[in-house]
Every structure is written in structure tokens, then in C-alpha cells.
Amino acid sequence: MLSEEQALRHISTGSGDLDSILGGGIHCKEVTEIGGVPGIGKTQLGIQLAINVQIPYDFGGLGGKAIYIDTEGSFMAERAYQIAEASILDTFDNFGCQLKEIPEKLKAESFLANIFYFRICSYTEQIALINYLDQFLVEHKDVKIVIIDSVTFHFRQDFDDLALRTRVLGGMSQKLMNLAKKFSLSVVLMNQVTTKFTEGSFHLTLALGDSWSHSCTNRVILYWNGNDRYAYLDKSPYLRPASVHFSVTGKGIRDATSQCKRVRMM
Amino acid sequence: MASIPPKPENPLHLHTTKLTLGCPILDSFLGGGIPCGSITELVGESSAGKTQLCLQLLLSSLLPPSLGGLSSPSLYIYSEPPFPLRRLLRLSLPSLPPRPLDHIFVRPAHSADDLLSLLSHLPDSLPVRLIIIDSIAALFRSEFDNTPRDLKSRSSLFFKIATKLKDRARKLGAAVVVTNHVVDVVEAECGGARCLWSSGRRVVPALGLAWSHCVNTRVFLTRSEGMVRSSNGEECEVRTRRMHVVFSPCSPERSCEFAIVGHGVLGVG
Numbered sequence: 001m002l003s004e005e006q007a008l009r010h011i012s013t014g015s016g017d018l019d020s021i022l023g024g025g026i027h028c029k030e031v032t033e034i035g036g037v038p039g040i041g042k043t044q045l046g047i048q049l050a051i052n053v054q055i056p057y058d059f060g061g062l063g064g065k066a067i068y069i070d071t072e073g074s075f076m077a078e079r080a081y082q083i084a085e086a087s088i089l090d091t092f093d094n095f096g097c098q099l100k101e102i103p104e105k106l107k108a109e110s111f112l113a114n115i116f117y118f119r120i121c122s123y124t125e126q127i128a129l130i131n132y133l134d135q136f137l138v139e140h141k142d143v144k145i146v147i148i149d150s151v152t153f154h155f156r157q158d159f160d161d162l163a164l165r166t167r168v169l170g171g172m173s174q175k176l177m178n179l180a181k182k183f184s185l186s187v188v189l190m191n192q193v194t195t196k197f198t199e200g201s202f203h204l205t206l207a208l209g210d211s212w213s214h215s216c217t218n219r220v221i222l223y224w225n226g227n228d229r230y231a232y233l234d235k236s237p238y239l240r241p242a243s244v245h246f247s248v249t250g251k252g253i254r255d256a257t258s259q260c261k262r263v264r265m266m
Numbered sequence: 267m268a269s270i271p272p273k274p275e276n277p278l279h280l281h282t283t284k285l286t287l288g289c290p291i292l293d294s295f296l297g298g299g300i301p302c303g304s305i306t307e308l309v310g311e312s313s314a315g316k317t318q319l320c321l322q323l324l325l326s327s328l329l330p331p332s333l334g335g336l337s338s339p340s341l342y343i344y345s346e347p348p349f350p351l352r353r354l355l356r357l358s359l360p361s362l363p364p365r366p367l368d369h370i371f372v373r374p375a376h377s378a379d380d381l382l383s384l385l386s387h388l389p390d391s392l393p394v395r396l397i398i399i400d401s402i403a404a405l406f407r408s409e410f411d412n413t414p415r416d417l418k419s420r421s422s423l424f425f426k427i428a429t430k431l432k433d434r435a436r437k438l439g440a441a442v443v444v445t446n447h448v449v450d451v452v453e454a455e456c457g458g459a460r461c462l463w464s465s466g467r468r469v470v471p472a473l474g475l476a477w478s479h480c481v482n483t484r485v486f487l488t489r490s491e492g493m494v495r496s497s498n499g500e501e502c503e504v505r506t507r508r509m510h511v512v513f514s515p516c517s518p519e520r521s522c523e524f525a526i527v528g529h530g531v532l533g534v535g
Contacts, residue, residue: 039513
């Protein structure tokens with residue numbers, strides 16, 4: 001019973017503005033793709049979600065655990081610790097609790113220990129791990145988010161046969177969608193960008209090709225607007241496209257602090 | 267045939283070792299030093315200080331961990347001969363072991379395929395904890411045209427090389443440093459890359475967007491020249507060198523001034 005109620009909750013991104021264009025945050029039972037250029041904040045957002053999924057049920061969160069699949073080596077435990085500390089403090093601030101009331105299990109150390117971290121070094125390892133997740137999730141039913149950062153890296157080499165790559169990617173995305181539904185958790189996939197030559201000029205587009213774009217329920221694109229970070233909801237089954245200014249701070253992902261922040265509905 | 271299921275790690279036990287740059291200001295600027303287990307790219311125009319920093323790292327990796335070193339030998343792969351031996355000999359650090367050059371392995375690489383082959387054939391018993399590639403850009407200069415097919419195969423090589431480097435970084439707990447050049451930006455839009463000014467030119471790192479996805483940390487070294495009026499009213503030329511963190515998993519975007527003096531690279535704080 002609790003699991004069903006848990007699944008209705010969204011995982012906060014740390015930025016209230018970003019949460020609002022996402023309809024409250026990242027959804028369970030769905031696959032959300034997050035794409036953007038290097039340095040825009042994909043890994044930062046991934047770590048933030050791995051922490052925020054753990055916000056206790058009594059404090060509006062899911063009280064769940066996280067699986068973080070790192071294919072690029074950008075996950076830094078020290079940064080995750082920093083983000084966890086800030087998230088715990090902000091959560092308790094919002095609920096008006098005093099510091100001395102935070103129980104031991106809600107210290108940053110516990111949050112880190114609740115992240116099942118896998119470092120993946122090839123596409124075969126990636127496929128093998130995703131195939132294994134079903135068994136792992138049966139044994140760890142408290143996992144409420146699976147993050148793959150990035151889903152792309154190991155697929156940008158060694159595939160001379162693009163049709164084969166499309167089949168492998170298709171199989172992988174189907175498995176991930178099934179896991180999201182079966183275990184009522186959210187799957188978040190980080191993607192890279194590439195340039196595509198269409199209509200006489202180069203455009204930035206998400207990697208992995210056109211067929212991949214059907215693989216996710218939701219798609220969020222992170223991009224630079226001058227020196228400001230923006231997120232654009234590009235695909236959603238029921239939400240309108242919208243973009244919002246957000247920032248990456250020492251505490252993690254947060255609302256933009258500048259006065260000219262705005263949520264722009266398209 | 268039973269297969270071993272993958273085992274997750276606990277992030278509480280995943281401490282990132284950092285290699286000192288030999289200067290506390292620069293170390294602090296980079297969030298502790300050059301991280302082990304990932305690829306750090308130093309990008310800048312010629313004479314920006316990339317090689318100088320690399321040579322400094324070759325020495326600092328020999329320091330004991332208590333001083334921010336790795337107590338280990340290094341591998342320096344160079345693509346633009348000759349190896350800068352004279353510059354290395356002019357550098358020194360306190361507390362180095364005797365005969366530091368005995369602990370530095372040096373190899374030339376003539377092409378991207380050559381580098382790939384070199385990395386594939388590194389013996390597992392080679393205990394290096396610092397691998398430097400100086401520079402990656404020179405390996406791709408003349409081999410590829412701008413046809414979509416060549417760009418694709420070039421891109422594929424980037425990811426293959428990056429995968430091998432990250433693999434070594436992870437297995438050996440090694441820091442990997444790669445230097446890259448810059449190219450001028452002519453259009454108003456820089457595309458995916460953030461551009462910076464160096465020596466009066468608007469520049470972006472070479473090798474494009476695909477390569478930028480292959481590195482974990484990007485540090486941009488820039489130079490600028492300007493005139494400053496000194497306290498006695500005279501105008502003098504000032505050369506400023508700056509180091510910019512463009513992106514990093516463990517440090518925010520920021521920049522810091524540095525100088526190259528006889529015995530090395532120092533932060534100016």
C-alpha cells in the first residue's frame with residue numbers, strides 16, 4: 001500500500017522552478033532522459049536525484065534508495081556528501097526542525113551508503129548490469145531511482161553496424177521501461193549531445209540517433225543561455241513544453257538566484 | 267556457466283585521491299589537486315603553460331601522499347617531439363626522491379592509432395599513477411578530412427582512447443592529464459563549447475564537441491596582455507596568465523591567476 005503512495009510522489013530536483021515544469025519533479029514508473037553539453041550539470045542533477053529520492057516519507061519524499069550507474073567516471077563521493085548535507089539541512093529547515101533533532105540515520109553518511117554505485121567500463125558490462133537489475137531490484141525493493149550517467153558513452157564507439165546499435169539500444173530501453181513499471185521506480189538516463197548537419201547547417205541534437213528519441217517517456221534538455229543554465233522540457237506525455245532558469249551551487253541543484261529568473265511556458 | 271553478478275560499491279568508501287600541482291593555491295583552486303580515476307584536460311594556446319604544468323606534475327607525483335603526491339612513477343606520452351628534457355631538468359621540488367628521472371617513463375606517439383596501440387599494450391605491472399598525453403590534438407591534425415565519415419571515425423577514436431585511459435585510471439588509481447590546443451572561433455555562436463579569450467583571440471578547445479564529452483575535467487589556460495599605469499605614472503605592459511575551470515565534477519567554474527617562474531608554475535592569490 002505504501003509503495004503505491006510512494007510511487008505517486010515525485011523526486012525533487014532541488015530546484016522548485018525545475019520541479020514545477022516537471023509537474024512536481026521526476027516521476028516514478030517513467031523513464032526520463034536528461035541531455036546536455038559537458039559541464040551543464042547532468043551529473044550534478046543525477047547526484048541530486050540520488051540524494052533527494054532518500055528524503056524521508058514524513059518530509060514529503062519517497063524514503064527510497066538509489067542505484068547510480070556511472071559510465072564516465074564523473075561521480076565524486078565528496079560532492080555527493082556535500083549535496084547530501086545541504087539537502088538534509090534544507091529539508092529540515094523547511095519543516096522547522098532544529099538541528100539536534102536529526103536522527104542518526106539521516107546523516108549524510110547514511111545517504112551515501114544508500115546509493116548502490118556501479119562503475120561500468122564497456123557497453124557489454126552496461127547491458128549485463130541492466131539485465132541483472134531485475135534480480136537486484138527484487139532483493140532491494142526500497143530502490144526508487146535508477147540513474148545511468150551517461151547511457152551514451154559506451155555506445156559512441158565500436159558500432160560500425162548502426163542497425164545493430166539501434167537494436168541493442170532498443171532492447172536496453174525496453175528493459176529499463178519494464179523495470180520502471182514493474183518496480184514503480186523512476187529511471188533517469190543522462191545523454192550527450194552531438195552535431196547534426198541538416199538543412200545546410202549544424203545543429204546540436206541529443207546523441208544516439210532518431211530511434212532513441214522514442215525510448216523515453218520524458219525528455220529534459222539542459223542548455224546554456226549566455227552564462228545561465230536552463231532546462232527545457234522537450235517531451236512529456238501530459239505536460240506542456242517549458243523552460244526554466246536553474247543553477248548549480250555548492251549545495252547542489254537550486255533555483256536560479258538572479259532577479260531575472262523566469263519560467264517560460266511555450 | 268555461472269556468471270558473477272556485478273557488485274555495487276558504497277560511495278562512503280570511494281574517496282577521490284588528488285595529486286598536488288606543487289602549489290597550494292592551484293591545488294585549492296582545483297578542489298584539492300588533479301583527481302585520480304578520471305581524465306583532466308589542460309587546454310590552451312601554444313606557450314600557455316600546459317607542458318610546464320605537466321612537467322611539474324611528473325615531479326609532484328613522486329612525492330609521498332602526505333605531501334599530496336602518489337609515490338609512484340609516471341608515464342609521459344608526447345606527440346610533438348622532442349621530449350622537453352631541458353625544461354624538466356630546470357624544475358625541482360622539495361622532498362623529491364633521489365634520481366627522479368628514473369621514475370618517469372617517456373614514450374612518443376605518432377598518431378591516434380599509435381596511441382591506442384600503446385595504451386592497449388601497457389603492461390599491467392607498470393605501476394604508474396600518472397599518465398600524461400601531451401598533446402592529444404597533435405595526433406589528429408592531419409589525418410582526417412571534414413567529411414561526415416571521417417568525423418565519425420575520428421569521433422569513434424576519441425571514445426576508444428578515452429575508454430582506455432579511464433580504464434587505466436580506474437584500475438591503477440591513476441590521474442590522467444591530457445593537453446589540448448585551441449582553435450579560433452569565427453561565428454557569433456560558439457555552439458556547444460564555451461569560448462574564452464586568449465591573447466586577444468576568441469578560442470574554443472580543439473577536437474570539437476565529441477572530444478569534450480570524453481574528459482571529466484576541463485581546465486582552460488589563457489594569456490592576455492594589457493597596459494597598466496604603475497604608481498609612478500608610467501605605463502607598462504602586463505601579461506596575465508589565468509587558469510579557468512570550465513567544468514569539473516568536484517569544483518565550481520572559476521578562474522585564478524598564475525605565473526610561470528623559473529622553478530615552476532605558481533598560483534597568484
